[in-house]
Amino acid sequence: MSPAIDILCRSLSRRDTLLPEEMDLLARLSQRPAQYAKGAEIIAEHSRPPASCLLVSGFAARAVSRANGKRQLTALHVPGDFVDLHGLLLRVMDHSVVALSDCTVVFVPHGELRAISETAPHLTRMLWLSTTIDASIQRKMTALLGRHTPLQRLGHLICELYLRLEAVGLAANGRFRFPITQSELSDILGLSLVHTNRTVQELRATDLVAWDHTNVTVRDFDALARATGFDPTYLNLTPEPR
Amino acid sequence: MSPAIDILCRSLSRRDTLLPEEMDLLARLSQRPAQYAKGAEIIAEHSRPPASCLLVSGFAARAVSRANGKRQLTALHVPGDFVDLHGLLLRVMDHSVVALSDCTVVFVPHGELRAISETAPHLTRMLWLSTTIDASIQRKMTALLGRHTPLQRLGHLICELYLRLEAVGLAANGRFRFPITQSELSDILGLSLVHTNRTVQELRATDLVAWDHTNVTVRDFDALARATGFDPTYLNLTPEPR
DNA sequence: CGTCAGATTGATATTCATCAAGATCGGTGG
């Protein structure tokens, strides 16, 4: 099995059992691999992609740019995320997808995904599920931006990322690589660069998290979760019949 | 056909053609009707609903409440919205749904929706689509809270609501009913009540919108859209093969 | 007429953005 499908299966299997024949269907999908350097645009806003992009390694984000030069990163993606699976249904991209680090992706043609939706109901629901989990995360982001302090937003983001990365085997013992600049972080948190810097320092001062440039170490996950109101329900990391 | 299924079909048909036999499948779904008074909780956070809620009349919202008493309304729902269709896959609610006005809803059992997903691929994609449009709207909300001024958030919300209500026949000639208190509005916009009040006044002062308690009149939609950066792409109101 | 929810206003405190400099660090050419 290709690394791309392997990590996708790992991600989906955390939510419900995938049958061998379902994994097989996934393994037989066409894959057009591609590499993007940090900062590159993977999918352009307003484009009509003919294939969906599965992130295999690196960090990517959905981005909305404004006329005044401001930018909001509305979602952060980790390996195993089927970043624009929804493009299968939405057709026209209402945002762009950018590489926050060097990224490896594969593109899977919409036609073949649609074929799965015609013939494999449970696997279709698993793909549907993956878009609804994305939506759950998005909802949480909305609540964070609306009613949480900068420190809570940042701490919550760290908790979330840790669990998401752990689910695909990319984090353990409280540690994960997070190669992101504070400027990009400010576009996620909806803050100015200066304020983001001060918030990172504030988080460090709590001693709950150590953050040395590209490595984040969560020293006390439970305390961090408590302090930021983190409740992992929305990540749906419990296997359920779907 | 029941009013519930009628309005659902009207909403879906704006996105792609529904075949008569697909409408038929929807019409044969069991419906448990229910009424909720303004302020009532329709679905509780952390519950495991056995059915999904279709909003037939009135306004509802997803709500996330915080320990400190603050509340964020992460999404606004209008008639025709299948408010918690995603509950079919997510199982456990990570937020509550509340009635912002008196509401009529019907509940459709998950078992029957799952049956559709087993036998009617295109209709399944249409339901999937409806959850991804919800997600698009949520993404937009995130961008609004992160990088837009209060006045832009409010104006953008008005533009969006107008088009969504028009799509199901509940708005015309720039007018629609919007029975919401400024306190609730502040929970949508992520602002304090006082600041929300001043923002509403600021919007009125532009003369682009008249707002007399429960009736909103958009005087110049294009100008309002321009001023708030509104681009309707994300609402997917164009029919496409899905 | 009294009451109550919602809208509005003014005053003040806090948070956050912006502006303008430095400091740090890895890489690169001489």
Add this chain to the structure above:
DNA sequence: CCACCGATCTTGATGAATATCAATCTGACG
């Protein structure tokens, strides 16, 4: 090896945006 450079991080100072507090106003309704 060293001087330089650009990207990133950090700091201080200032002003604008927003929250909070405390009234007051308004209209619907018993």
